[in-house]
Amino acid sequence: MKHLTFIENLIFYILLLLVLFLILRAIPGESGTIFRSKHDLTYLNERAIAKGGVGAMEGISYIDYGEVCVYCHTPHGAISVAPLWNRVLPSTSGYSMYKSSTVDTNIPSSPDGVSLACLSCHDGTVAVDSVLNPPNTGWIDTGVHYRMSPETSGQSCGKCHTPQGELAGLYGAHDATVKYITKNLADDHPVSMNYPTVLQDPKFNTPPGTGVFVNGIRLFDGKVQCASCHDPHNPDEQNLEGRAPFLRTSKNYSNLCMTCHIK
Amino acid sequence: MKRLLLAILISTTAIFLFVSHALSAPNTNGITNTRHNLLASYSSGMAGLVGTFAYNNYGEVCVYCHTPHGAQTGSAPLWNRTLPATGNYTPYSSSTIDTNVGQPDGISLACLSCHDGTIAVDSIVNAPGSGHYTPGGSTNPGGDLAPPVLAPNHYALNPAGGSGSCLLCHNSDTFSGGNFTVAAFGQDLSRQHPISMNYPTAAQDPKFYQPTNSNGRLAWFETGGIASRADDNEVKLYSDGAGGYKVQCASCHNPHGTLSSDGINLYPTFLRKSNSSSDLCTTCHIK
Numbered sequence: 001m002k003h004l005t006f007i008e009n010l011i012f013y014i015l016l017l018l019v020l021f022l023i024l025r026a027i028p029g030e031s032g033t034i035f036r037s038k039h040d041l042t043y044l045n046e047r048a049i050a051k052g053g054v055g056a057m058e059g060i061s062y063i064d065y066g067e068v069c070v071y072c073h074t075p076h077g078a079i080s081v082a083p084l085w086n087r088v089l090p091s092t093s094g095y096s097m098y099k100s101s102t103v104d105t106n107i108p109s110s111p112d113g114v115s116l117a118c119l120s121c122h123d124g125t126v127a128v129d130s131v132l133n134p135p136n137t138g139w140i141d142t143g144v145h146y147r148m149s150p151e152t153s154g155q156s157c158g159k160c161h162t163p164q165g166e167l168a169g170l171y172g173a174h175d176a177t178v179k180y181i182t183k184n185l186a187d188d189h190p191v192s193m194n195y196p197t198v199l200q201d202p203k204f205n206t207p208p209g210t211g212v213f214v215n216g217i218r219l220f221d222g223k224v225q226c227a228s229c230h231d232p233h234n235p236d237e238q239n240l241e242g243r244a245p246f247l248r249t250s251k252n253y254s255n256l257c258m259t260c261h262i263k
Numbered sequence: 264m265k266r267l268l269l270a271i272l273i274s275t276t277a278i279f280l281f282v283s284h285a286l287s288a289p290n291t292n293g294i295t296n297t298r299h300n301l302l303a304s305y306s307s308g309m310a311g312l313v314g315t316f317a318y319n320n321y322g323e324v325c326v327y328c329h330t331p332h333g334a335q336t337g338s339a340p341l342w343n344r345t346l347p348a349t350g351n352y353t354p355y356s357s358s359t360i361d362t363n364v365g366q367p368d369g370i371s372l373a374c375l376s377c378h379d380g381t382i383a384v385d386s387i388v389n390a391p392g393s394g395h396y397t398p399g400g401s402t403n404p405g406g407d408l409a410p411p412v413l414a415p416n417h418y419a420l421n422p423a424g425g426s427g428s429c430l431l432c433h434n435s436d437t438f439s440g441g442n443f444t445v446a447a448f449g450q451d452l453s454r455q456h457p458i459s460m461n462y463p464t465a466a467q468d469p470k471f472y473q474p475t476n477s478n479g480r481l482a483w484f485e486t487g488g489i490a491s492r493a494d495d496n497e498v499k500l501y502s503d504g505a506g507g508y509k510v511q512c513a514s515c516h517n518p519h520g521t522l523s524s525d526g527i528n529l530y531p532t533f534l535r536k537s538n539s540s541s542d543l544c545t546t547c548h549i550k
Contacts, residue, residue, distance in 0.1 A: 101480040102493070177333070187333055187335070187336050189331035203495065253302070257324075263293050
């Protein structure tokens, strides 16, 4: 076999390192998996510790079930609002819905479908560990069940994770205010309304018959829901693909918005 | 020596022409090709100043005005910009006006959040990515932005001009990026068409056409397209919440641009319809 010159050797090893680097970068946890992401409720303590903070989430603020999926899903005894849904749903009363002078389709008086599933954590009225069917073994009930609420005290994540909380910024707790949607949906993009037809508003792109646009943005039974734009399993934590937070497609240059909106 | 000078002259002219072509927005198709695209992604010349000099580079077109979460309510849909305080404006006045002109409100406050020159063009509530949120808005939402997103300056459309104002450069007709003077109102609105006043009823002034359609939220002058909605190219009035309708900036202007009948060019200056033969003016005014 022909011996390689020094330069050829150097190039070979550089390429090898590059390939290894790319492989390591692709390891789940950095882009495409729910494991070790913010939606992995068994891993939030480790995330905090990795950033020099204190792990006060699973086992302390809510039950550590020891399983990632069970906080939302169960194979048995589920409800159908989202696939194999395992969380207690919020009451449909008490929501303020989005209003505008120009919206073309009827926005219902409360969110429904898969959006209610998202709101079962994100509206702050139901504890994050409130499931219908917990694991059979491997966990204990500490009696503490925090909610993703901006309330400044009590069993509320906002106690540490909002600037107004009683323990604001404790051990570097980040400001998560904007993730606490609350029941006031008037300041959020509307959900649970039918996607407008061309006759209702020509300034919207017509989705394919499947309801799924080429880039992954999708409708649910012809309606816009939270999961139209967000994929709860698929973060892009480092924002390498422009999909933070948990978006289905890149938001760079507002391409996500313009999937639907013609502006 | 002469040839050298000639070469310099030609290349400078060429560069100037290239740059001047590259700086202005083509005003075609949609907002991305207009000067309301603050990324200025249609122009390499201006785009290079975003994030490095004039104002933050948020990497998205819509976010300079809109956000899907944590928006400010009560002015424009899903509004993301800091809103100006009301009460500090000098309204339009005239000896002949038929309805009362007070402080600007509603959707016009959204427009004025840039066009009164008191608020930086990159002052928003919710910047792209996780976090980066400051209720009420900030030129560094969340306080944790950094270059290349965070710019060293945060310019505003301040009519006083000078450093800190877009009018530092955009102040004359010969500047290739356009003259923004007429769009920098300040808070003295006495020199602008009145806004935020109720549209006169026929009883208040018979010299106004009355809108043809209304739906409780909007009243408009229907000219075709979809009869049940106020299309982009139709002048519209905004509900005052008490059964009446008001004139606002967006009655005549569409901040996203309105496609003209050639299907490519937008009407100039973000108008909803052409004003040739003063057609826009005479939508309302009987003169």
